Amino acid sequence: MDIFGTRKLNKVMKIESAIDFFIHPVHFENPNVLRRARLFVRACLLTSFFSSSYIWMSVIFGYERGVYLMLFNVIGFLLLPLYAKTKVSIVLLGNVYVLIGAVAIVILTYYSGGVWSAIYPWIISIPVLALLVVNKSSGIIWGAISFLAMLWFGYKAYIGVELPVEYNPELRVEWYISVLPGLLLIVLFIAFVFESIQAKALEVLERNNKELKEQKETILLQSIELEKVVGEKDNIIRVLAHDLKSPLSNIQSLAKFINQDIDLEQKKLFVQLIERSSVNAQNLVNRVLEMDAAGQSDLNIQLVPVNTVSIIRNIIQPIKEGAKAKNIVLLFEDHTENALCDLDEIYLTLILENLISNAIKFSPENKKIHVVSTNEDNMLVISVIDEGPGIVEEDVNMLFKKFTKLRSRPTAGESSAGLGLSLVKRYVEMMGGRVWYEDAKTGGANFRVAFQLSPSKVID
Incomplete structure (x- = not known):
């Protein structure tokens, strides 16, 4: 003025x-x-x-x-x-x-x-x-x-x-x-x-x-921010609900086997596996709650050197027992010289549980699922290969998109939210890896995950 x-x-x-x-x-x-x-x-x-x-x-x-x-x-x-x-x-x-x-x-x-x-x-x-x-x-x-x-x-x-x-x-x-x-x-x-x-x-x-x-304008911005917060909360709930399915399913399957006529050693093993699945579920819940309390819009990834072969074995053991309901045999083949990678153990567990659970879900009864770890070009590659119907060509480009419904359906009426593979892709990429699909030689599906190897080697 x-x-x-x-x-x-x-x-x-x-x-x-x-x-x-x-x-x-x-x-x-x-x-x-x-x-x-x-x-x-x-x-x-x-x-x-x-x-x-x-x-x-x-x-x-x-x-x-x-x-x-x-x-x-x-x-x-x-x-x-x-x-x-x-x-x-x-x-x-x-x-x-x-x-x-x-x-x-x-x-x-x-x-x-x-x-x-x-x-x-x-x-x-x-x-x-x-x-x-x-x-x-x-x-x-x-x-x-x-x-x-x-x-x-x-x-x-x-x-x-x-x-x-x-x-x-x-x-x-x-x-x-x-x-x-x-x-x-x-x-x-x-x-x-x-x-x-x-x-x-x-x-x-x-x-x-x-x-x-x-x-x-302020109300509009607040509304957008509120929608964003609500969306993040909803996403957290969906992700948490989905990722808790595998450990809870493992606990449920193992609890059924304990009630069967088995020897004491097997019961002790099942109890240990139940405890391990419970710990995994609790760790996942804690991680998500920490992320929400911090107001973060993304996952709280903590990269540390881990022995991937040891983790794969721990994951397969409880899932193997649950696969018996469809008479599916779960096999692990380790062909690595170096299995040490800088990863987050909780999210690596979720990745493998999702891939293996999907393989069981889409495989007919009396089939085999192979989990294979190899070293390729200084990368650790984990392959989950099933003997199911595989993925039709039209669905390949939509595999890792959120809420995608594929033409292939679970063989025993299991539920499928279309969220698992999108979470796998998200977790893998946030740890610096990549995930892709290949047709298996057996005619089934072959999902492969690759992570950069750490310089040092782990001796089993």
């Missing part, structure tokens, strides 16, 4: 402060009442100043009654703002303001010739002031009163009644050219006030619209 704009703003603020001095605090509680109160005080002060100029005009034209009436107006209009400092209704005070002006105009018109008086047209200002300063209802009432007053003066002229002319008749022309422009000033004053009110209203409306737009 430039220096002139600043000065103008300061001047406006000083005027507002002076006007607010006359207004009781109770009127500040309602914005509409406050606006009316400020307009009332302005009108009183301006009308008082305007009326004071007509005191001297009345003196010049020898209109003694006009001097007294204008003094009455000036004093009345100066006293009225003081009542705005009380709790008296602004509507009531506004009507008193109009009444003072109306009494003065009607009396001055009567004693200056009625309809032939220069003051007669001023009667139209009465309802206009009421509409401006008070409200629409008062404007209508004062409009009716003014209309009746004008009809009365007209009737008097029609029947030939000559009303008194108390000003100097020799100055009739001067009287007209001096008094009538005052009506123009009043009309201009009213027009400027209305324009000012309209401009302020538009300014407030524009400011409110701007604030509303900003609030709308």
Whole structure:
């Protein structure tokens, strides 16, 4: 803002402060009442100043009654703002303001010739002031009163009644050219006030619209952020529910075998396997909860050197028991010289459990599943090969997409959410590896996972 704009703003603020001095605090509680109160005080002060100029005009034209009436107006209009400092209704005070002006105009018109008086047209200002300063209802009432007053003066002229002319008749022309422009000033004053009110209203409306737009944008951003958070929460729940299936399924299968007629050593082994699956499930839950508490949008991967062969053996043992329900034989073949990779054991376990569980799910009964680990070009490659129907060519490009439903269906009515392979791909890539599909020589499916080998070797 430039220096002139600043000065103008300061001047406006000083005027507002002076006007607010006359207004009781109770009127500040309602914005509409406050606006009316400020307009009332302005009108009183301006009308008082305007009326004071007509005191001297009345003196010049020898209109003694006009001097007294204008003094009455000036004093009345100066006293009225003081009542705005009380709790008296602004509507009531506004009507008193109009009444003072109306009494003065009607009396001055009567004693200056009625309809032939220069003051007669001023009667139209009465309802206009009421509409401006008070409200629409008062404007209508004062409009009716003014209309009746004008009809009365007209009737008097029609029947030939000559009303008194108390000003100097020799100055009739001067009287007209001096008094009538005052009506123009009043009309201009009213027009400027209305324009000012309209401009302020538009300014407030524009400011409110701007604030509303900003609030709308803020709400939209918050809504997007909320949808994102809800989406992340939903995704966490789906991932957790899916990844818990394998350890829980293993626990359930092993628990069934414990109840069978088996020797003590086998029961101890099953108990150990149940404990291991429970630990895996608990670790997974803890990891997801840590991720959620930290507000992370991705997985909390912790890469450490792990012996992949040892992990594969631990994974296969409980799954092997569950595969017996379909009479499927699960075989592990290790052809590695180096099985050490920097991986996250929890997510490596989830990857292999997903691939092996899928192989069991889509294999008919009485088949074999081979898990093979090899070293290829300084990479550890783990292959899960089944003897099922394989993947049709049209589905190969959709294998690792989320919620994909393939043409191949589980062979024993098992559920398939279409989420497992997308999670496998995500976990593998976050640990720096890659996963892909190949047709197995047996005609089934061959899912392969490759990770970079660590420099050192692990000796079994």
